[in-house]
Amino acid sequence: MEPKEYQPAPIYTAPSYSECITSEDLDDMNIEIMRNTLYKAYLEDFYGFCQKLGGATAEIMSDLLSFEADRRAVNITINSIGTELTREDRKKLYSNFGLLYPYGHEELAICEDIDQVRGAMEKYPPYQ
Template sequence: MDDDLIIAEPSPLHTTTIVEKCTLKLVDDYKHMLCQATEPLSTFLEYITYGHMIDNVVLIVTGTLHERDVQELLEKCHPLGMFDSILLLVHRILISSFVSPRGILLSIATLAVAQNMRELYRLVLVDTPLAPYFSECITSEDLDDMNIEIMRNTLYKAYLEDFYRFCQKLGGATAEIMSDLLAFEADRRAVNITINSIGTELTRDDRRKLYSNFGLFYPYGHEELAVCEDIDQPVIHDDQIASV
């Protein structure tokens, strides 16, 4: 890392500042590498940013739902996941906001931004790399907390499966290494989905549809995870899979 990024900061130097500067350096180097890359490396590097894009979209929509400050939301977005439509989404939020002595306050009642997944796709995401992943979650249901999380997990499922297929087509060491990494991520998300959906309105079928169609748990482990009804069951299941 360039020392100048840290030297310019006033004392005392906080760990959050170090993380921020390191992240900015990483992003700058990553973008430089992406600009210099040719196919298929350029596409591979772009795939890595899609997860951050999904997280940023969900962060903005969820933050808006809970009337969070727009600037605060932007600061929390990962820079690798920034794209033009994120700024369009924020612009629509700002248009529908009003300013008080305390700063920008978001009014959900007057929000001129997407109110359901279909509108979110049409107004914001149709021309982004995430557009192909929305085919499974374009509905007219309101963007409440539950549906936003379903949207996040549906997008991640489509993204991980697409990235997995791309790596398999590349073959060689890339396919071998990335298969393990992506399988781990798919399994990790399957466990998280299971634990976070216990005690919610999600049915077993709803839960099963959110699991990626690859990984160590696929397909038989998914059947067991789908029927879990307490938090200890996924842990026991993981131990059983590991022993195999």
């Protein structure tokens, strides 16, 4: 192949796609929301897959994925403090499993500063 063949080509988007997302939707906040929404779906699907496998895989991966879900919930909370992200929008980004699910998520969703995050986490011995 010639080097010029490697240059990026414009991507055609279907008319229906362009009606769903505008350039105004692609600001930093919305990109992060989309990225976190996709990662939440990935984590939940992978968690479900591991649970279906059962055995040692389910046991080991359950702990690892639960920790990752909890870590992400804390990161989402800290990174969204002081932004326009609402409490409800924040909760939608948290995975539906993990040690913090559901009560820790409720507490994290209403945190307005790092001390409140720390206080919410102190109730969970593994994260003290």
